[in-house]
Amino acid sequence: MMTGVVKVKLFIDRLIDEIRRKESHICVGLDPHPDLVPSFLIDQALKEAMDHSEAWGKAILTFNKKIIDQVADITVAVKPQIAFYELIGSHGITALRETIKYARKKGLLVILDAKRNDIGSTAQAYARAYLGFEGQQELSTADAITINPYLGFDGIKPFIKDPAKGAFALLRTSNSTAAEIQDLRLEDGRRVFQAVGDLINKWGSSIRGENGFSNLGAVVGATYPKELHLLREQLPYCFFLIPGYGVQGGKPGDVVYGFNADGTGALVNSARGIIFAYRDLQFPEEEYALAARTAAVKMRDEINEVLSYK
Amino acid sequence: MMTGVVKVKLFIDRLIDEIRRKESHICVGLDPHPDLVPSFLIDQALKEAMDHSEAWGKAILTFNKKIIDQVADITVAVKPQIAFYELIGSHGITALRETIKYARKKGLLVILDAKRNDIGSTAQAYARAYLGFEGQQELSTADAITINPYLGFDGIKPFIKDPAKGAFALLRTSNSTAAEIQDLRLEDGRRVFQAVGDLINKWGSSIRGENGFSNLGAVVGATYPKELHLLREQLPYCFFLIPGYGVQGGKPGDVVYGFNADGTGALVNSARGIIFAYRDLQFPEEEYALAARTAAVKMRDEINEVLSYK
Numbered sequence: 172m173m174t175g176v177v178k179v180k181l182f183i184d185r186l187i188d189e190i191r192r193k194e195s196h197i198c199v200g201l202d203p204h205p206d207l208v209p210s211f212l213i214d215q216a217l218k219e220a221m222d223h224s225e226a227w228g229k230a231i232l233t234f235n236k237k238i239i240d241q242v243a244d245i246t247v248a249v250k251p252q253i254a255f256y257e258l259i260g261s262h263g264i265t266a267l268r269e270t271i272k273y274a275r276k277k278g279l280l281v282i283l284d285a286k287r288n289d290i291g292s293t294a295q296a297y298a299r300a301y302l303g304f305e306g307q308q309e310l311s312t313a314d315a316i317t318i319n320p321y322l323g324f325d326g327i328k329p330f331i332k333d334p335a336k337g338a339f340a341l342l343r344t345s346n347s348t349a350a351e352i353q354d355l356r357l358e359d360g361r362r363v364f365q366a367v368g369d370l371i372n373k374w375g376s377s378i379r380g381e382n383g384f385s386n387l388g389a390v391v392g393a394t395y396p397k398e399l400h401l402l403r404e405q406l407p408y409c410f411f412l413i414p415g416y417g418v419q420g421g422k423p424g425d426v427v428y429g430f431n432a433d434g435t436g437a438l439v440n441s442a443r444g445i446i447f448a449y450r451d452l453q454f455p456e457e458e459y460a461l462a463a464r465t466a467a468v469k470m471r472d473e474i475n476e477v478l479s480y481k
Numbered sequence: 482m483m484t485g486v487v488k489v490k491l492f493i494d495r496l497i498d499e500i501r502r503k504e505s506h507i508c509v510g511l512d513p514h515p516d517l518v519p520s521f522l523i524d525q526a527l528k529e530a531m532d533h534s535e536a537w538g539k540a541i542l543t544f545n546k547k548i549i550d551q552v553a554d555i556t557v558a559v560k561p562q563i564a565f566y567e568l569i570g571s572h573g574i575t576a577l578r579e580t581i582k583y584a585r586k587k588g589l590l591v592i593l594d595a596k597r598n599d600i601g602s603t604a605q606a607y608a609r610a611y612l613g614f615e616g617q618q619e620l621s622t623a624d625a626i627t628i629n630p631y632l633g634f635d636g637i638k639p640f641i642k643d644p645a646k647g648a649f650a651l652l653r654t655s656n657s658t659a660a661e662i663q664d665l666r667l668e669d670g671r672r673v674f675q676a677v678g679d680l681i682n683k684w685g686s687s688i689r690g691e692n693g694f695s696n697l698g699a700v701v702g703a704t705y706p707k708e709l710h711l712l713r714e715q716l717p718y719c720f721f722l723i724p725g726y727g728v729q730g731g732k733p734g735d736v737v738y739g740f741n742a743d744g745t746g747a748l749v750n751s752a753r754g755i756i757f758a759y760r761d762l763q764f765p766e767e768e769y770a771l772a773a774r775t776a777a778v779k780m781r782d783e784i785n786e787v788l789s790y791k
Contacts, residue, residue, distance in 0.1 A: 202603065204602055204606075252599075252603055254597075254599060254603045254604070254606040254607045254610070255603070255606050257574075257606070257607065257610045257611075258606045258607075258609055258610045260574055260575075260578065260610070261571035261572070261574040261575045261578075262571070264567075264570055264571040264574055265570075265571045268570065268571075286597070286598050286599060286629075287564075287596070288596050288598070288629055288651075289562075289564060289596060290654070290655075290656040291656070292514055293512065293562055293564045293565070294564070296514075296564040296565050296567070296568045297564045297567065297568075299568055300564065300567045300568045300570070301567075319596075319598055319629050319631055320631070320662060321629055321630070321631045321651060321654070321662055321663070322651075322654050322656055322658065322659060322662075323656070323658030323659055323660065323661035323662055323663075324658045324661060325656040325657060325658040325659075326656075326658075341598075341631060341632075344600070344631075344632050345600075346600040346601070346632055346633070346635040346636075347635060348632065348633030348634045348635040348636075349632060349633055349635075350633065351633035351634060351680055352630060352631055352632075352633055352673070352676070352677060352680065353631070353633075355667055355673065355676055356667060356668045357665055357666060357667055357668060358666045358667060358668050358670075360668075363662070363665065363673060366662070366665055367662060370661055370662065
């Protein structure tokens with residue numbers, strides 16, 4: 172007689188399934204920067220809210236929902252940047268929870284960009300706050316989270332305990348001073364980011380799914396194509412979350428280095444270039460969500476095109 | 482005629498003034514671990530709250546306030562660990578804000594342990610969320626914050642812009658796997674943490690106060706006295722926040738290495754060993770705050786004693 176063990180599908184396999192099904196390798200960053208969210212949304216929300224911070228919470232939730240409606244069929248995941256929600260305080264956290272719920276109901280995976288890093292019961296508190304309690308599928312918790320590896324495996328372990336949830340550790344970031352620590356040369360010839368890559372590979376080796384990739388992925392910026400290329404070769408089973416596309420400077424010809432020859436292995440994120448596309452594309456601000464769709468379709472197609480040459 | 486420029490007192494000078502005034506080098510970690518907060522506080526809060534999460538928020542606020550009342554005269558600062566507040570969601574954030582306000586009203590400095598790390602407008606959003614807008618002294622914002630240096634200066638800059646506020650960058654953490662990245666040996670002979678130390682020194686060199694120390698400090702764990710000693714010699718103007726005292730294993734004879742010969746240069750944090758002292762000291766749980774005072778007095782005196790031999 173067989174025992175009734177139900178095997179949980181790994182986060183990374185769910186992600187890869189969705190990439191195949193939607194034929195899309197893109198992720199939309201939900202970073203509601205207070206200076207860029209259309210002002211009519213704040214004006215509307217102020218009419219119903221008790222105070223400014225409640226109005227902001229309501230406004231960004233509306234903003235996110237309409238964008239999600241427009242991009243859900245062409246993107247695989249959304250990536251809320253938690254700092255912009257924390258900026259609004261408790262109402263921001265409520266807006267974040269509702270955004271996560273809404274996105275998941277619409278069939279999107281949610282990767283929370285939080286870059287959390289701590290140890291022991293503190294790291295566990297973060298994991299429970301944002302990925303939920305192991306085995307409980309609460310709709311208001313994310314599918315995956317970004318984390319910072321500086322503390323070693325103690326800071327990673329609590330985030331990869333639940334096979335249904337994933338984590339992406341910062342490896343090579345997209346910013347201009349990334350090299351200050353990440354590029355330091357070790358005595359064995361590797362750079363720090365390459366050593367961090369080897370550690371991520373080791374830490375994630377026991378949680379590889381049916382597609383070969385590990386539930387512990389890595390964040391590698393689009394703005395450093397040379398490093399992206401090196402890391403892709405170094406870490407064949409590590410899935411890359413690639414930020415820095417668009418406004419930060421990453422181009423289709425850059426991010427292509429993050430993919431394996433068969434077109435797998437990476438998800439490319441753009442935030443401002445999509446959610447605030449109404450500004451660059453000169454749409455009226457009321458049509459920000461349609462502008463976001465236009466920009467997302469373009470990005471999806473650009474990336475699919477460069478991948479078709481692989 | 483002189484123009485009316487009011488010089489803002491640097492965070493680090495305020496901290497050093499308080500250390501001298503209170504003759505205390507300790508900081509109390511406000512880490513309200515859900516399994517360790519006395520259960521009667523939850524039971525009480527449940528009677529008045531709409532739901533479990535609101536009750537938890539109320540319970541930890543009460544818990545913190547009573548501890549603050551008992552330790553305000555013998556400790557210089559409190560260090561709330563934000564993960565435990567985030568775990569409770571929006572009610573947790575409200576409890577954190579109220580805790581910060583209460584502690585500051587009682588004359589304590591507040592160092593928020595958040596280990597945030599990001600770039601550009603995102604890092605700025607974190608800084609504004611927790612340190613407030615530059616020049617505005619909102620009582621619900623912290624005096625200083627912990628940050629993670631892996632992204633280089635981009636991830637530091639927004640947190641040290643306001644001279645009234647400070648930041649402590651992770652340098653050598655207190656956990657068992659700290660060495661995996663932090664101890665890697667560079668080709669020039671330094672270890673990664675020593676290189677990070679040199680960077681912190683450089684980044685903070687332009688914001689040194691009247692006592693010589695920089696507004697950008699560093700987090701160095703009590704559990705690695707050898708590294709603490711090395712770093713103290715390497716970075717004479719960098720103020721150290723030293724976690725890992727007590728429950729994590731750090732002893733008075735260990736933390737003494739974090740201080741300069743004149744007894745300046747460090748603040749030692751203990752969380753569980755103080756706020757949950759009622760368990761070890763076998764006080765009734767209703768007297769948890771008195772137990773915290775007892776443990777805090779002991780810790781203050783132990784550290785003052787080892788410093789008197791310097």
